Every structure is written in C-alpha cells, then in structure tokens.
Amino acid sequence: MKFTLWRFFIFTIALLLTTGANATTNVSCVYETIETKNSVTNEHEPRNDSQKQPSKWFFWRTEKEIEVSNAERSFGEKWINNNQRSVFYQALYHDKKFLLDFQPADLKILGKQADWEMRSNLFPQSLLTQLERKNTTKFNQYDVVRYEGKVAGIEYRVDWIPELKLPARVEKNNSNTLIITELKEVYMLDKTPYKQTSTEEYEAMDYADIGDNESHPVVAQLQKSIGIGYFHDH
Amino acid sequence: MAGKPNTAGCKDIASQLIDLKDRYGNGLEVALGGGRKNFIQRIDGADPENNGKGERLDHRDLTAEWLADYKNSSYVWNQAQFDAINPDTTDHLLGLFNMSHMEYEEDRANDIGGEPSLSEMTGKAIEILEKNKKGFFLHVEAGRIDHAHHAGNAQRALKDTIAFADAVQTAYEMTDPKDTLIIVTADHSHVFTIAGYPTRGNPILGKVIHNDTAGNPKTDHELAKDDMPYTTLGYTNGLGFADLSIGGDTRYSEPGAAGSRNDLSNIDTENQGFHQEAMVPLGSETHAAEDVAIYASGPGASLFQGTVEQNVIFHVMNKAGRLSKRSGLTPVK
Numbered sequence: 001m002k003f004t005l006w007r008f009f010i011f012t013i014a015l016l017l018t019t020g021a022n023a024t025t026n027v028s029c030v031y032e033t034i035e036t037k038n039s040v041t042n043e044h045e046p047r048n049d050s051q052k053q054p055s056k057w058f059f060w061r062t063e064k065e066i067e068v069s070n071a072e073r074s075f076g077e078k079w080i081n082n083n084q085r086s087v088f089y090q091a092l093y094h095d096k097k098f099l100l101d102f103q104p105a106d107l108k109i110l111g112k113q114a115d116w117e118m119r120s121n122l123f124p125q126s127l128l129t130q131l132e133r134k135n136t137t138k139f140n141q142y143d144v145v146r147y148e149g150k151v152a153g154i155e156y157r158v159d160w161i162p163e164l165k166l167p168a169r170v171e172k173n174n175s176n177t178l179i180i181t182e183l184k185e186v187y188m189l190d191k192t193p194y195k196q197t198s199t200e201e202y203e204a205m206d207y208a209d210i211g212d213n214e215s216h217p218v219v220a221q222l223q224k225s226i227g228i229g230y231f232h233d234h
Numbered sequence: 235m236a237g238k239p240n241t242a243g244c245k246d247i248a249s250q251l252i253d254l255k256d257r258y259g260n261g262l263e264v265a266l267g268g269g270r271k272n273f274i275q276r277i278d279g280a281d282p283e284n285n286g287k288g289e290r291l292d293h294r295d296l297t298a299e300w301l302a303d304y305k306n307s308s309y310v311w312n313q314a315q316f317d318a319i320n321p322d323t324t325d326h327l328l329g330l331f332n333m334s335h336m337e338y339e340e341d342r343a344n345d346i347g348g349e350p351s352l353s354e355m356t357g358k359a360i361e362i363l364e365k366n367k368k369g370f371f372l373h374v375e376a377g378r379i380d381h382a383h384h385a386g387n388a389q390r391a392l393k394d395t396i397a398f399a400d401a402v403q404t405a406y407e408m409t410d411p412k413d414t415l416i417i418v419t420a421d422h423s424h425v426f427t428i429a430g431y432p433t434r435g436n437p438i439l440g441k442v443i444h445n446d447t448a449g450n451p452k453t454d455h456e457l458a459k460d461d462m463p464y465t466t467l468g469y470t471n472g473l474g475f476a477d478l479s480i481g482g483d484t485r486y487s488e489p490g491a492a493g494s495r496n497d498l499s500n501i502d503t504e505n506q507g508f509h510q511e512a513m514v515p516l517g518s519e520t521h522a523a524e525d526v527a528i529y530a531s532g533p534g535a536s537l538f539q540g541t542v543e544q545n546v547i548f549h550v551m552n553k554a555g556r557l558s559k560r561s562g563l564t565p566v567k
Contacts, residue, residue, distance in 0.1 A: 064278075082278070082286035086346075103334045104284070105345065109480040110487055200291065206334040210486050211384025211518040223517025 024120060025164050028192030029059040030185040031122075036178040059122070060189065060196050066119045067196055069094070076197070079114050087114040092199060098218045099202045106207045122181075123158060123167045131156055139168040139183065248272040252296045255303060263326055263370070264362050266355040270311060270330035273297050281333065282311060283347050288333075300328045313348030321361035329355070338378050338390045338482055339397040340506050352376055353400040360408045369413075369555065374401050383424040384518045385485040386472040386509040389439055391426070406531065415532040415554040417547060423522040425470040431456075432466045439504040442466055455499075462497045467510050472519030474512035481507040490515050 034054040056071035069076035069092070076092035089102040089112070107113045118124045131149035138144060139161060147158040157171040161183075170181045187193070205213065213219045245253075248269065255261025273296040274280040274288030280295070281288060290296070297309045307326035310316045316329055331349040336342075342349050350358070356374050363370035376398035382390035402418055409416070432442045433451040441455045441463040455463035473485050474492030492515035501508065512519065528538045528547065534554035538546075552558055 080286065082281075082284050086284040086286070088284075088286065101334070103332070105332075105337065105341070106334075106483065108344075109341065109482060109484050111479070111484075112487075204289065207486070208335045208381060208483050211381055211483070214384070214516065214518045214520055220517060 024061065024063045026062045026189035027060070027164060027166070028187045028189050028194055029061075029166065029183055030056060030194065031059060031181055032056050032184050033179065033181045036180075038176055038178065056184070058194055060192075060194075061120060062189065066116075067092075069197070073197060078199075079116070079119050081114075081116050087116060089114060090199070092197075092202075093218065093222070094197050094199075096218045096221075097202050099199055099204050100207055100210075101204055102207045121165045121167075123160070123170055127151060127156070128158065128160065131158060140186065142168075142186075144168050246272060248290075248296055249292075249294065252299055252303075261303070261326075263366075264328075264359040264372075266327070266329040266331075266350075266359065268330065268332035268334060268336040271333040273330060284333070286333075297328060297330070300326065311347060313350055316350045316354070316358070319358060321358060321365075324362055325365070327358070327362055335378060335381070338382060339393045340390045341480075341482070351400070352397045353404045356401040356404045357408060360405065364409075371551075371555070372405070374398075374405065376401070380424070382482060383426055383469075384472070384520075385482055386469050386474060386476075386512060386519050387481045387485065387506075388426070388467045388510050389504070389506045389508065390482050391424075392438065409532075411532045413533065415534050415551065416530065417535075417538075417551070418529040419547065420526040423524050423526055425472075425520055425522045427468050427470060429464065429466050429468060436466065437504055438466060439508070440466065441498060441503055458495070460495055462495055463499055465498065465503050465510055469510055469512040469519045471514035471516045472512040473509070473517070474515065476507075476509040477501050477505070478507040478509070481505075481509060485509050486518070490517070492516070 032054050034052065036051045058067075058069040058071075058073075058076075060067045064082065065078060065080050067076060067078040072095075074093075074095040076094060078090040078092060080088040080090070082088070086104040087107065088104060089107055091100040091102070093099065102110075102112075104113075115124070128147055130151050131147035134146035134148055136143055136145050137159070139159070142161045142163050144159045144161055147156070147160055149156055153174060155171070155173040157169075157173075158167055159169040160166075161168050164186065166183065166186075167181070168183045170179075172179045172181075203218075205216075205219070210219055251262060251265060252273075270281065270283075271288045272290070275290045275293060275295055276287045278287060279285050301307050301309055304326035306324055307328070308319055308324050309328045309330075310319060311330050313331075316331075319327060329350075331347065332345070336349050337345050339351070342351065352374065356372070359372055359374075363372060376394050379391050379394045379398065382388070382394060402416070405416055429442060431444055432440070433445050436443050436451075442465070443454070444452050444456045446452050458464050472492055473488070473490045475496045475498075476485055476488050476491060478484050478488065492512035496511060498511075503510075525541060528542070530538050530550075532554070534550045537550045537553070
C-alpha cells in the first residue's frame, strides 16, 4: 500500500510540475521594436547608416487567445486556439471597425499556419535551447536569464523571463540588420491599464469573400494601402 | 450580424433560412453548404469540429432549432455524417460543412471534416425532396467558380465548373424531363478571356501553340510581340500573374502583378497555383457585363429563345410549375 501511495505521490508531483510548466500566464505587455540597417563600408567595419523609429506595440495573451496591436491601436491581429488543433486568425482594422476572418484552411493554403508556441512566447523555445545560458538579472520582480549564441548565421542575445515565458529583450543581429525588441511594461491581464479593443460590433468579413467585395469601401482601401491579410512578425 | 444593419432591423440570412417556416408552409426541407459560424453562438465549444465559437450574439443555436422544429430532421457537418443520412427516413436535412465557404473542388479532399461534392449534395437533396408528390424546387449554386475568378485562378474556376456540370448531370439523371424543368444559368460573367488560335486539343490552361500553314500543330509555343509565350486564358483585370505553391484565395496576400507581362517560358501554367496574367491592375478580378447563357430541359424549356430579360426565368418557372395558380395568390401574368 505504501508503495502505491508513494508512486501516486510522485505521479501527482510530476503532474503538477508538468502542468506548471505548460500553464500560460495571462498577461498584457508593451513592447518596443527598433530596427537598424547596417551597410558595410569596408570588410571589417560595418557602418550604421539607417535606424527606423522605434515602434511600440501591445501584446495580450491568454491560454486560448493571443492579440497584438500597433501603438496607434489602429491595427491588430488575433490568434484564437480552441483545441490545440485548429488556430483561427483575425486581422483587426480597429480604425475601420472591420475585421477579416481567416479559417484554419485559409491559413493552411497561405502557408501561415500559426506556430502557437512561438506566437504565445514571442521567441521559439527550440531556438532558445540552442543558445548558451549566461547570467541572471531582474526585470521588475521577475528573474531574467540571459541566453546568447549564433544560429544559422544570426546572432541572438535573449533576456528570458522563465516565469512568464516571454522575452524581456531580444537582439537579433545578422550582417544587414539589427532588430532589438524590448519589454517596456508588463501586467497581469486583469490588472492592465491597456484594455483590448472590443470587436463585437465590428463588421466581419471572411477572407474568402474579399474577391467578391471589390466595391466594399474598406476592402478597396486595404487593397490599395497595407494589403489584405497583413501578417506581422515581431 | 453586427453594426448598422442589425440595429436597423435587418435579419441575417441564416436566421431567415431557419425562420422561413413561420412565413411559408413548413419551411425548407434541405439546406446544404458552408457558413456554419453564422448558425451557432459565439461561445466556446459551439462548433463541434473545432470546439470553437460561432458568430451569433442572439443566444440562438440555429442548428438546434432546426432539429427541434422539424420531425425526422437531421443536422450534419462532415462527410461521414452526410453519407449516413437515409433519405427515406429524413424529411429535413441541414448540412453545414465549413465555418466559412466550402472548399474549392481542387482543395476539397484536404478538408479536415470532409465535404461532400456538389453532385453528392444535389443527389441527396433530390432523394429527400422527390418524396413530396406535389413536386419541389431545388436551387443548386456553384458559388466558388466566382471566387476563383476573382482571385484570377482559372484552374480552380474551371474545376468548380466541372463539379457544377457533374451536379447538373446528377439532377438530369435523377429526374424525368417530362415533369421536371431544369434551368442552368449564371447571374453574371467575369472578365475572363479565351485568346484565339491555339491548336485543337491544346490544353485549355496551357500556353498557346499555333498550327503551321499546313494546319498541323507547331512544336513551339507561339510568342507574342515581346518574344514571350502567352496563355490561352487570361483576365482583363485583377491581381494578375502569380505562380504560387497553392493557388486560389492565397493570391490576395501577394503583391499585384497586373499591367505588365511575365516570361512564362519556364512556368507550368496548368498547375493549380498558376494565376493568369491580367491587364488592368485591380485588387481583385471583376464581374463583366456580357449576356450569360440559359440552358434548359423539361416543361417550358422551349420558352427560352434568343435574348431575354432575366425576369423571364421566373415567368417560365411560374408557368411550368403553375406556382402562382397553386399558391392561391393573384396570378402573375
């Protein structure tokens, strides 16, 4: 009997640890991304010649939904994961009170099937494990672990918050471009001052219906400007 | 439905379809297609396939209402359930096989839940409807021919057209032309062109090959004035050329390429991912304005002669089925 209980106890601990490891913290974050183009003037001396304005963006995450929005809150994207099998995507044109609905089949044919773990953690775990673990620091109350290394010709320096499973800072440097993404603010979702914009009253259109709506004012405008089904990669 | 139309009192089409029984007879007997999200609530788990949410905010589950409202009724959302339907014991069948539109015929085999073909749906519908001794009206639409043309993808448009032709054949073979009027037509055309002079037997999706002076096919593709080959099929507007791994609606997420020529020498234009060249750059290919054909068989079919207004179709149906007379309403002259 003791042996059985002991095994049950170990199993329970293992289960709790596993659950803890997979649990998603519901958070709201503000990130800032800055991109710098390098042009090489001579072989040994890269010259920094153009730096884009830093772009701020919002990130909201629950177990089933991930949403991002630009700083102006005019455009956002939402990924909805119902059963760990099918991911739906919405392009949210907040300034037009309009959203485009992408079905899993649409994402499949577009080759845009969302890597949920990547979207949820903003950095692929498979890549993180290839980097070398360095020192530990703090971001607010959270422990941060530094990871560094070069994978496929790209140098990474990642400050990782294990508790949130999110990066505090990501430096991605290839020969042409340096992209730095930094966490500026983080809140538990129910305490955030940055609420998600409700889309309940938005006009919704299926991605497959775009072609038959050439005279729709929003569709026409989108086709002329930023394009249909704009997928942002941070 | 959200926003202005809803607050203005407009009813969404899905609820109109279910509520039809409150206005006309005992409502619809058969409705098969896509658009499932418009029938189920916006709550977790509402959708049986994806465990996800629908779009309805009025607390109505129209699929449940369909089952509750009718005796001998069924609701199906995948191929296996559809195949299991016994038409002899089913009087009302609702089939919603996709949250959005059903797949193109080209992509149907890849659908997760499985979708019946247009021909299969037509056959099942007729088997259920023909039990009514008073006759029936069945509307069959191949709606994605239009979508594929908008995307500038002739391969999918033509494949869906073939699926539609199969459905017409099924309807023709399952009914008797002595008592069943079948009308086949379109609600509009597209700016879809067929360039002249490819040799007989040249693949319709292929590049043009001419005949030589003796009337025999040449071996090389014909070259345009820019020394590049050209396809038999093309569009006068739209997003234009693309050679994608998967064609169709994917085209909307790629840059437009209309208004200029592309060297198609090494492009497989018969591949499903090929999108034909277009002249005027637009966000999507457009409808066109030429007359469309009306094909018919059965009682009243001979009334379709020459060029007619579209409303003539109604009058022919009315005459063949004696609809207004049987309805007891004022006869339509």
